[in-house]
Amino acid sequence: MSSVQETIFSIISKEAGIDLGKITLESTLKDLDIQSLDAVQIIFEIEDQFKITLPDRDPKFDTESVKGLVEAVERLLAEKAAGTTTATQG
Protein backbone atom coordinates (compact mmCIF):
# COMPACT_ATOMS: atom_id res chain seq x y z
CA MET A 1 0.00 0.00 0.00
CA SER A 2 1.42 3.38 -1.00
CA SER A 3 1.73 6.00 1.70
CA VAL A 4 -0.79 8.18 -0.15
CA GLN A 5 -3.25 5.33 -0.12
CA GLU A 6 -2.54 4.61 3.52
CA THR A 7 -3.14 8.24 4.49
CA ILE A 8 -6.38 8.42 2.51
CA PHE A 9 -7.67 5.19 4.05
CA SER A 10 -6.86 6.49 7.49
CA ILE A 11 -8.62 9.83 6.79
CA ILE A 12 -11.73 8.04 5.54
CA SER A 13 -11.71 5.76 8.56
CA LYS A 14 -11.33 8.63 11.02
CA GLU A 15 -13.75 11.10 9.40
CA ALA A 16 -16.51 8.62 8.68
CA GLY A 17 -15.96 6.59 11.84
CA ILE A 18 -15.59 3.27 10.04
CA ASP A 19 -13.17 0.38 10.52
CA LEU A 20 -10.00 0.70 8.49
CA GLY A 21 -10.42 -2.96 7.59
CA LYS A 22 -13.71 -2.26 5.81
CA ILE A 23 -12.14 0.14 3.31
CA THR A 24 -10.85 -1.26 0.03
CA LEU A 25 -9.76 0.39 -3.19
CA GLU A 26 -12.98 -0.84 -4.78
CA SER A 27 -15.27 0.65 -2.09
CA THR A 28 -17.61 3.47 -3.06
CA LEU A 29 -19.15 6.00 -0.70
CA LYS A 30 -22.38 4.09 -1.02
CA ASP A 31 -20.71 0.80 -0.02
CA LEU A 32 -19.18 2.50 3.00
CA ASP A 33 -22.46 4.28 3.85
CA ILE A 34 -20.72 7.67 3.93
CA GLN A 35 -23.07 10.68 3.99
CA SER A 36 -22.42 13.90 2.08
CA LEU A 37 -21.15 15.91 5.02
CA ASP A 38 -18.67 13.14 5.92
CA ALA A 39 -17.56 13.14 2.29
CA VAL A 40 -16.78 16.87 2.27
CA GLN A 41 -14.88 16.46 5.54
CA ILE A 42 -12.84 13.64 3.99
CA ILE A 43 -12.05 15.83 0.98
CA PHE A 44 -11.14 18.70 3.29
CA GLU A 45 -8.74 16.56 5.36
CA ILE A 46 -7.11 15.16 2.21
CA GLU A 47 -6.64 18.64 0.75
CA ASP A 48 -5.32 19.96 4.03
CA GLN A 49 -2.86 17.13 4.63
CA PHE A 50 -1.49 16.97 1.09
CA LYS A 51 -1.80 20.73 0.43
CA ILE A 52 -3.64 20.17 -2.81
CA THR A 53 -7.02 21.27 -4.17
CA LEU A 54 -9.34 18.64 -5.54
CA PRO A 55 -11.68 19.89 -8.25
CA ASP A 56 -15.24 20.43 -7.03
CA ARG A 57 -16.86 17.42 -8.67
CA ASP A 58 -13.95 15.32 -9.80
CA PRO A 59 -13.13 12.67 -8.71
CA LYS A 60 -16.74 11.59 -8.44
CA PHE A 61 -16.16 10.22 -5.01
CA ASP A 62 -19.85 9.57 -4.58
CA THR A 63 -20.19 7.31 -7.59
CA GLU A 64 -16.67 6.12 -8.22
CA SER A 65 -14.40 4.16 -5.91
CA VAL A 66 -11.73 5.01 -3.35
CA LYS A 67 -9.27 3.99 -6.07
CA GLY A 68 -10.39 6.95 -8.19
CA LEU A 69 -9.76 9.25 -5.25
CA VAL A 70 -6.29 7.83 -4.56
CA GLU A 71 -5.35 8.20 -8.22
CA ALA A 72 -6.62 11.78 -8.35
CA VAL A 73 -4.54 12.68 -5.28
CA GLU A 74 -1.45 10.94 -6.69
CA ARG A 75 -1.90 12.80 -9.98
CA LEU A 76 -2.20 16.16 -8.20
CA LEU A 77 0.86 15.39 -6.04
CA ALA A 78 2.87 14.46 -9.15
CA GLU A 79 1.80 17.68 -10.86
CA LYS A 80 2.72 19.64 -7.77
CA ALA A 81 6.17 17.97 -7.63
CA ALA A 82 6.72 18.71 -11.31
CA GLY A 83 5.73 22.30 -10.66
CA THR A 84 2.93 22.24 -13.23
CA THR A 85 0.42 23.50 -10.71
CA THR A 86 0.95 26.18 -8.17
CA ALA A 87 0.64 25.43 -4.50
CA THR A 88 -2.86 26.23 -3.38
CA GLN A 89 -4.75 27.28 -0.38
CA GLY A 90 -6.89 24.32 0.64
Add this chain to the structure above:
Amino acid sequence: MRRVVITGMGAISALGHDAASTWAGMREGRSGIGPIVDVPTELTNVKIAAQVRGFDAATHFDAKRLAFLDRVSQFALVAAREAVAQAGLDFRQAGRGDRTACIVGTGVGGEVTHDEQSERFYADKNPRLHPLTIVRLMPNAPASQVSIEFGISGPAFGVVSACASSNHAMAQAFDMLRNGKVDFAVTGGAEACITVPTIKSWEAMRITANDTCRPFCKQRRGMVIGEGAGIFVLEEYEHARARGATILAEFAGYGMSADAGDIVLPSQVGAEKALAGALADAHLDAAEIDYINAHGTATPANDPTETKAIRRVFGAHADKLAVSSTKGVHGHALGAAGAIELIAAIGALREGVIPPTANFLDADPECDLDYVPNTARQQPVRAALSNSFAFGGLNAVVALKRAS
Protein backbone atom coordinates in the same frame (compact mmCIF):
# COMPACT_ATOMS: atom_id res chain seq x y z
CA MET B 1 -58.92 33.84 16.66
CA ARG B 2 -58.19 37.14 14.99
CA ARG B 3 -57.33 37.55 11.34
CA VAL B 4 -53.94 39.02 10.49
CA VAL B 5 -53.12 41.08 7.40
CA ILE B 6 -50.02 42.64 5.90
CA THR B 7 -50.31 46.42 5.52
CA GLY B 8 -46.71 47.37 4.82
CA MET B 9 -43.74 45.79 3.06
CA GLY B 10 -40.17 46.82 2.49
CA ALA B 11 -37.18 45.11 0.96
CA ILE B 12 -33.61 45.53 -0.10
CA SER B 13 -31.97 42.88 -2.24
CA ALA B 14 -29.69 42.24 -5.17
CA LEU B 15 -32.64 43.31 -7.31
CA GLY B 16 -33.02 46.77 -5.83
CA HIS B 17 -33.25 48.88 -2.71
CA ASP B 18 -37.01 48.66 -2.22
CA ALA B 19 -39.88 46.20 -2.47
CA ALA B 20 -41.09 47.49 -5.86
CA SER B 21 -37.75 46.98 -7.60
CA THR B 22 -37.27 43.62 -5.86
CA TRP B 23 -40.68 42.44 -7.11
CA ALA B 24 -40.07 43.86 -10.59
CA GLY B 25 -36.79 41.91 -10.81
CA MET B 26 -38.51 38.71 -9.73
CA ARG B 27 -41.35 39.18 -12.20
CA GLU B 28 -38.96 39.88 -15.07
CA GLY B 29 -36.59 37.07 -14.08
CA ARG B 30 -33.83 39.69 -14.16
CA SER B 31 -30.89 38.19 -12.30
CA GLY B 32 -29.15 40.21 -9.62
CA ILE B 33 -26.32 37.66 -9.52
CA GLY B 34 -22.97 38.95 -10.75
CA PRO B 35 -19.24 39.14 -10.09
CA ILE B 36 -18.46 39.82 -6.43
CA VAL B 37 -17.61 43.48 -5.80
CA ASP B 38 -16.17 45.24 -2.72
CA VAL B 39 -15.00 41.92 -1.25
CA PRO B 40 -11.57 40.60 -2.31
CA THR B 41 -11.83 37.39 -4.33
CA GLU B 42 -8.13 36.54 -4.78
CA LEU B 43 -8.53 33.67 -2.32
CA THR B 44 -12.03 32.53 -3.22
CA ASN B 45 -12.99 30.00 -5.87
CA VAL B 46 -16.52 31.33 -5.89
CA LYS B 47 -16.51 34.62 -7.80
CA ILE B 48 -20.23 35.40 -7.96
CA ALA B 49 -22.90 36.49 -5.51
CA ALA B 50 -26.23 38.25 -5.34
CA GLN B 51 -25.02 41.37 -3.57
CA VAL B 52 -26.90 44.53 -2.72
CA ARG B 53 -25.08 46.86 -5.11
CA GLY B 54 -24.71 50.62 -5.03
CA PHE B 55 -25.75 50.85 -1.40
CA ASP B 56 -24.36 53.95 0.30
CA ALA B 57 -25.20 53.69 3.99
CA ALA B 58 -24.32 57.37 4.52
CA THR B 59 -27.35 58.41 2.47
CA HIS B 60 -29.59 56.53 4.91
CA PHE B 61 -27.96 57.15 8.30
CA ASP B 62 -25.95 59.94 9.89
CA ALA B 63 -22.42 59.12 11.06
CA LYS B 64 -23.34 58.88 14.72
CA ARG B 65 -26.10 56.37 14.06
CA LEU B 66 -24.03 54.46 11.54
CA ALA B 67 -21.39 53.70 14.17
CA PHE B 68 -23.96 51.39 15.80
CA LEU B 69 -25.02 49.60 12.65
CA ASP B 70 -23.56 46.56 11.01
CA ARG B 71 -24.58 46.14 7.36
CA VAL B 72 -27.23 43.62 8.45
CA SER B 73 -28.97 46.23 10.66
CA GLN B 74 -28.66 48.85 7.94
CA PHE B 75 -30.57 46.55 5.60
CA ALA B 76 -33.19 45.78 8.25
CA LEU B 77 -33.75 49.49 8.91
CA VAL B 78 -33.97 50.47 5.25
CA ALA B 79 -36.59 47.76 4.65
CA ALA B 80 -38.44 48.60 7.89
CA ARG B 81 -38.65 52.30 7.02
CA GLU B 82 -40.27 51.44 3.71
CA ALA B 83 -42.72 49.00 5.32
CA VAL B 84 -43.71 51.33 8.16
CA ALA B 85 -44.13 54.28 5.78
CA GLN B 86 -46.41 52.22 3.57
CA ALA B 87 -48.48 51.06 6.54
CA GLY B 88 -48.78 54.68 7.64
CA LEU B 89 -48.60 53.83 11.34
CA ASP B 90 -46.85 55.84 14.04
CA PHE B 91 -45.96 53.39 16.79
CA ARG B 92 -45.19 56.23 19.19
CA GLN B 93 -48.84 57.34 19.15
CA ALA B 94 -51.92 56.04 20.97
CA GLY B 95 -49.99 53.55 23.12
CA ARG B 96 -49.29 51.47 20.01
CA GLY B 97 -45.64 50.86 20.92
CA ASP B 98 -46.53 48.51 23.77
CA ARG B 99 -49.04 46.68 21.56
CA THR B 100 -46.50 46.04 18.80
CA ALA B 101 -44.04 43.18 18.40
CA CYS B 102 -40.70 43.52 16.64
CA ILE B 103 -39.32 40.14 15.57
CA VAL B 104 -36.53 39.98 13.00
CA GLY B 105 -34.73 36.85 11.86
CA THR B 106 -31.11 36.57 10.79
CA GLY B 107 -28.82 33.65 10.10
CA VAL B 108 -25.63 35.01 11.59
CA GLY B 109 -26.12 38.66 12.57
CA GLY B 110 -23.32 41.18 12.25
CA GLU B 111 -20.86 39.11 10.23
CA VAL B 112 -19.17 42.07 8.51
CA THR B 113 -18.34 43.57 11.91
CA HIS B 114 -17.14 40.21 13.17
CA ASP B 115 -14.87 39.87 10.14
CA GLU B 116 -13.50 43.43 10.32
CA GLN B 117 -12.71 43.22 14.01
CA SER B 118 -11.18 39.75 13.70
CA GLU B 119 -8.91 41.01 10.94
CA ARG B 120 -7.94 43.99 13.07
CA PHE B 121 -7.06 41.70 15.95
CA TYR B 122 -5.50 38.65 14.27
CA ALA B 123 -4.09 40.11 11.06
CA ASP B 124 -3.24 43.69 12.07
CA LYS B 125 -2.28 42.63 15.62
CA ASN B 126 -4.17 45.62 16.89
CA PRO B 127 -5.21 44.84 20.47
CA ARG B 128 -7.91 47.55 20.56
CA LEU B 129 -11.27 46.52 19.18
CA HIS B 130 -14.08 48.93 18.47
CA PRO B 131 -16.22 49.53 21.57
CA LEU B 132 -19.41 49.05 19.55
CA THR B 133 -18.33 45.66 18.20
CA ILE B 134 -20.73 43.72 20.41
CA VAL B 135 -23.78 45.87 19.78
CA ARG B 136 -23.14 45.73 16.06
CA LEU B 137 -22.61 42.00 15.74
CA MET B 138 -25.19 40.57 18.13
CA PRO B 139 -27.85 38.66 16.13
CA ASN B 140 -30.64 40.56 17.89
CA ALA B 141 -29.22 43.89 16.66
CA PRO B 142 -31.56 44.15 13.64
CA ALA B 143 -34.62 43.63 15.88
CA SER B 144 -33.27 46.05 18.49
CA GLN B 145 -32.44 48.73 15.94
CA VAL B 146 -35.88 48.53 14.35
CA SER B 147 -37.56 48.72 17.75
CA ILE B 148 -35.44 51.77 18.68
CA GLU B 149 -36.11 53.54 15.38
CA PHE B 150 -39.89 53.26 15.61
CA GLY B 151 -40.46 53.22 19.36
CA ILE B 152 -41.74 49.64 19.31
CA SER B 153 -41.85 48.70 22.99
CA GLY B 154 -43.74 45.39 22.97
CA PRO B 155 -42.20 41.92 22.59
CA ALA B 156 -38.98 42.25 20.56
CA PHE B 157 -36.29 39.72 19.78
CA GLY B 158 -34.24 38.09 17.05
CA VAL B 159 -34.91 34.64 15.65
CA VAL B 160 -32.18 32.33 14.44
CA SER B 161 -32.80 29.30 12.25
CA ALA B 162 -30.31 29.70 9.38
CA CYS B 163 -32.17 29.87 6.06
CA ALA B 164 -35.59 29.65 7.72
CA SER B 165 -34.97 32.54 10.17
CA SER B 166 -37.34 34.94 8.40
CA ASN B 167 -40.22 32.51 8.20
CA HIS B 168 -39.81 31.47 11.82
CA ALA B 169 -39.69 35.15 12.85
CA MET B 170 -42.77 36.14 10.85
CA ALA B 171 -44.70 33.11 12.12
CA GLN B 172 -43.94 34.17 15.71
CA ALA B 173 -45.20 37.68 15.03
CA PHE B 174 -48.30 36.30 13.31
CA ASP B 175 -49.09 34.07 16.29
CA MET B 176 -48.84 36.96 18.75
CA LEU B 177 -51.26 38.98 16.63
CA ARG B 178 -53.63 36.11 16.06
CA ASN B 179 -53.74 35.33 19.78
CA GLY B 180 -54.29 38.94 20.77
CA LYS B 181 -50.96 39.49 22.57
CA VAL B 182 -50.25 42.42 20.27
CA ASP B 183 -52.17 44.42 17.65
CA PHE B 184 -49.29 45.12 15.28
CA ALA B 185 -45.95 43.61 14.40
CA VAL B 186 -42.92 44.70 12.44
CA THR B 187 -41.25 41.51 11.33
CA GLY B 188 -39.12 39.83 8.69
CA GLY B 189 -35.45 39.04 8.28
CA ALA B 190 -32.08 40.46 7.33
CA GLU B 191 -28.72 39.05 6.28
CA ALA B 192 -25.38 40.50 5.21
CA CYS B 193 -22.63 37.92 5.47
CA ILE B 194 -20.77 38.11 2.18
CA THR B 195 -17.24 38.16 3.58
CA VAL B 196 -14.20 36.17 2.47
CA PRO B 197 -14.34 33.67 5.37
CA THR B 198 -18.06 33.11 4.86
CA ILE B 199 -17.62 32.58 1.13
CA LYS B 200 -14.76 30.16 1.86
CA SER B 201 -16.90 28.32 4.40
CA TRP B 202 -19.71 27.83 1.87
CA GLU B 203 -17.14 26.73 -0.69
CA ALA B 204 -15.83 24.11 1.71
CA MET B 205 -19.25 22.49 1.78
CA ARG B 206 -19.10 22.15 -2.01
CA ILE B 207 -22.64 23.29 -2.60
CA THR B 208 -22.06 26.67 -4.24
CA ALA B 209 -22.34 27.28 -7.97
CA ASN B 210 -19.86 29.34 -9.95
CA ASP B 211 -21.97 29.92 -13.07
CA THR B 212 -25.31 31.09 -11.67
CA CYS B 213 -28.21 29.80 -9.62
CA ARG B 214 -30.47 27.49 -11.68
CA PRO B 215 -33.15 26.04 -9.42
CA PHE B 216 -34.83 22.77 -10.36
CA CYS B 217 -33.13 22.33 -13.73
CA LYS B 218 -30.76 19.58 -14.80
CA GLN B 219 -27.73 21.87 -15.05
CA ARG B 220 -28.08 23.28 -11.52
CA ARG B 221 -24.75 23.40 -9.71
CA GLY B 222 -25.74 24.72 -6.31
CA MET B 223 -26.60 27.88 -4.47
CA VAL B 224 -25.40 31.42 -4.95
CA ILE B 225 -25.09 33.43 -1.75
CA GLY B 226 -27.21 36.56 -1.47
CA GLU B 227 -27.99 39.27 1.07
CA GLY B 228 -30.60 41.87 1.93
CA ALA B 229 -33.72 42.22 4.06
CA GLY B 230 -37.47 42.02 3.92
CA ILE B 231 -39.63 43.63 6.60
CA PHE B 232 -43.43 43.65 6.91
CA VAL B 233 -46.03 45.36 9.02
CA LEU B 234 -48.64 42.91 10.27
CA GLU B 235 -51.89 44.22 11.63
CA GLU B 236 -55.14 42.89 12.99
CA TYR B 237 -57.66 42.70 10.13
CA GLU B 238 -60.54 44.71 11.63
CA HIS B 239 -58.19 47.47 12.68
CA ALA B 240 -56.66 47.68 9.22
CA ARG B 241 -60.11 47.81 7.62
CA ALA B 242 -61.44 50.40 10.03
CA ARG B 243 -58.61 52.79 9.27
CA GLY B 244 -58.82 52.16 5.53
CA ALA B 245 -55.32 50.72 5.23
CA THR B 246 -54.29 49.01 2.00
CA ILE B 247 -54.27 45.28 2.72
CA LEU B 248 -51.47 43.67 0.72
CA ALA B 249 -52.35 40.09 1.68
CA GLU B 250 -53.72 38.04 4.53
CA PHE B 251 -51.22 36.12 6.65
CA ALA B 252 -53.19 32.91 6.97
CA GLY B 253 -50.99 30.45 8.82
CA TYR B 254 -47.75 28.54 9.04
CA GLY B 255 -46.30 25.09 9.50
CA MET B 256 -43.03 24.20 11.22
CA SER B 257 -41.05 21.03 11.70
CA ALA B 258 -37.58 19.76 12.44
CA ASP B 259 -36.03 16.91 10.47
CA ALA B 260 -34.32 15.66 13.64
CA GLY B 261 -31.95 13.75 11.41
CA ASP B 262 -29.09 14.88 9.22
CA ILE B 263 -27.74 18.37 9.95
CA VAL B 264 -27.66 19.33 6.25
CA LEU B 265 -29.31 16.68 4.06
CA PRO B 266 -32.95 17.70 3.68
CA SER B 267 -35.66 15.30 4.77
CA GLN B 268 -38.70 14.84 2.58
CA VAL B 269 -40.81 13.95 5.62
CA GLY B 270 -39.72 17.11 7.45
CA ALA B 271 -40.71 19.26 4.47
CA GLU B 272 -44.04 17.44 4.13
CA LYS B 273 -44.88 18.10 7.78
CA ALA B 274 -44.22 21.83 7.41
CA LEU B 275 -46.22 22.05 4.15
CA ALA B 276 -49.17 20.08 5.51
CA GLY B 277 -48.97 21.99 8.79
CA ALA B 278 -49.23 25.33 6.99
CA LEU B 279 -52.33 24.20 5.07
CA ALA B 280 -54.01 22.94 8.25
CA ASP B 281 -53.10 26.02 10.28
CA ALA B 282 -54.43 28.34 7.56
CA HIS B 283 -57.60 26.22 7.08
CA LEU B 284 -56.75 25.93 3.40
CA ASP B 285 -57.43 22.92 1.20
CA ALA B 286 -54.53 21.84 -0.96
CA ALA B 287 -56.67 22.67 -4.02
CA GLU B 288 -56.94 26.32 -2.95
CA ILE B 289 -53.18 26.89 -3.30
CA ASP B 290 -52.25 28.23 -6.74
CA TYR B 291 -48.61 29.15 -6.15
CA ILE B 292 -45.69 27.96 -4.05
CA ASN B 293 -42.56 30.04 -3.75
CA ALA B 294 -40.18 27.14 -3.28
CA HIS B 295 -37.09 27.01 -1.14
CA GLY B 296 -35.41 25.89 -4.41
CA THR B 297 -31.75 26.45 -3.56
CA ALA B 298 -30.52 24.70 -6.74
CA THR B 299 -28.43 22.24 -4.72
CA PRO B 300 -28.46 18.64 -5.95
CA ALA B 301 -30.21 17.52 -2.75
CA ASN B 302 -32.81 20.20 -2.03
CA ASP B 303 -34.68 20.47 -5.30
CA PRO B 304 -35.71 16.80 -5.83
CA THR B 305 -36.53 16.41 -2.12
CA GLU B 306 -38.70 19.53 -2.11
CA THR B 307 -40.39 18.35 -5.33
CA LYS B 308 -41.24 14.97 -3.81
CA ALA B 309 -42.55 16.58 -0.63
CA ILE B 310 -44.85 18.89 -2.62
CA ARG B 311 -46.11 15.95 -4.69
CA ARG B 312 -46.80 13.93 -1.56
CA VAL B 313 -48.73 16.70 0.21
CA PHE B 314 -50.65 18.00 -2.81
CA GLY B 315 -51.38 14.72 -4.59
CA ALA B 316 -53.10 15.26 -7.95
CA HIS B 317 -53.25 19.04 -7.36
CA ALA B 318 -49.43 19.15 -7.56
CA ASP B 319 -49.74 19.15 -11.35
CA LYS B 320 -51.97 22.23 -11.24
CA LEU B 321 -49.63 24.19 -8.96
CA ALA B 322 -47.25 26.85 -10.17
CA VAL B 323 -44.00 26.34 -8.23
CA SER B 324 -41.10 28.72 -8.69
CA SER B 325 -37.87 29.52 -6.94
CA THR B 326 -36.87 33.17 -7.22
CA LYS B 327 -33.36 32.43 -5.90
CA GLY B 328 -32.10 32.53 -9.48
CA VAL B 329 -32.52 36.32 -9.35
CA HIS B 330 -31.87 37.34 -5.72
CA GLY B 331 -29.64 34.45 -4.70
CA HIS B 332 -29.92 32.68 -1.39
CA ALA B 333 -30.29 35.46 1.14
CA LEU B 334 -30.10 32.90 3.98
CA GLY B 335 -31.71 34.42 7.08
CA ALA B 336 -33.42 37.04 4.90
CA ALA B 337 -34.58 34.53 2.29
CA GLY B 338 -38.10 33.91 3.58
CA ALA B 339 -38.78 37.63 3.96
CA ILE B 340 -37.49 38.60 0.51
CA GLU B 341 -39.39 35.67 -0.98
CA LEU B 342 -42.61 36.77 0.74
CA ILE B 343 -42.45 39.75 -1.65
CA ALA B 344 -42.82 37.19 -4.47
CA ALA B 345 -45.84 35.55 -2.84
CA ILE B 346 -47.49 38.93 -2.17
CA GLY B 347 -46.79 40.09 -5.74
CA ALA B 348 -48.31 36.90 -7.14
CA LEU B 349 -51.45 37.31 -5.00
CA ARG B 350 -51.90 41.00 -5.79
CA GLU B 351 -51.09 41.08 -9.49
CA GLY B 352 -51.98 37.56 -10.59
CA VAL B 353 -48.46 37.08 -11.93
CA ILE B 354 -46.27 34.07 -11.12
CA PRO B 355 -42.62 35.11 -11.00
CA PRO B 356 -40.54 32.63 -12.99
CA THR B 357 -37.74 30.27 -12.03
CA ALA B 358 -34.89 32.08 -13.78
CA ASN B 359 -31.81 30.62 -15.50
CA PHE B 360 -33.69 27.41 -16.27
CA LEU B 361 -32.11 25.25 -18.98
CA ASP B 362 -33.24 21.61 -19.29
CA ALA B 363 -35.72 19.73 -17.15
CA ASP B 364 -34.39 17.25 -14.59
CA PRO B 365 -36.49 14.03 -14.51
CA GLU B 366 -36.22 14.15 -10.71
CA CYS B 367 -37.84 17.58 -10.61
CA ASP B 368 -41.16 17.23 -12.40
CA LEU B 369 -43.43 20.08 -11.29
CA ASP B 370 -44.44 23.21 -13.21
CA TYR B 371 -41.58 25.55 -12.29
CA VAL B 372 -42.70 28.40 -14.58
CA PRO B 373 -39.29 28.45 -16.31
CA ASN B 374 -37.77 31.79 -17.27
CA THR B 375 -40.95 33.71 -18.12
CA ALA B 376 -43.60 35.05 -15.77
CA ARG B 377 -47.15 33.81 -16.18
CA GLN B 378 -50.43 35.68 -15.79
CA GLN B 379 -52.61 33.56 -13.55
CA PRO B 380 -54.97 34.43 -10.70
CA VAL B 381 -53.58 33.34 -7.32
CA ARG B 382 -56.02 32.80 -4.45
CA ALA B 383 -53.54 31.53 -1.90
CA ALA B 384 -49.80 30.88 -1.84
CA LEU B 385 -47.21 29.12 0.27
CA SER B 386 -43.61 30.22 0.82
CA ASN B 387 -41.12 27.50 1.80
CA SER B 388 -37.95 27.74 3.86
CA PHE B 389 -35.99 24.62 4.76
CA ALA B 390 -32.88 25.42 6.76
CA PHE B 391 -29.58 23.77 7.53
CA GLY B 392 -30.02 22.12 10.85
CA GLY B 393 -33.19 20.52 9.48
CA LEU B 394 -35.42 23.40 10.56
CA ASN B 395 -38.44 23.95 8.32
CA ALA B 396 -40.99 26.77 8.19
CA VAL B 397 -43.68 27.30 5.58
CA VAL B 398 -45.99 30.32 5.63
CA ALA B 399 -49.40 30.57 3.98
CA LEU B 400 -50.84 33.77 2.53
CA LYS B 401 -54.27 34.49 1.09
CA ARG B 402 -55.27 37.17 -1.36
CA ALA B 403 -56.71 40.23 0.41
CA SER B 404 -60.49 40.12 0.55
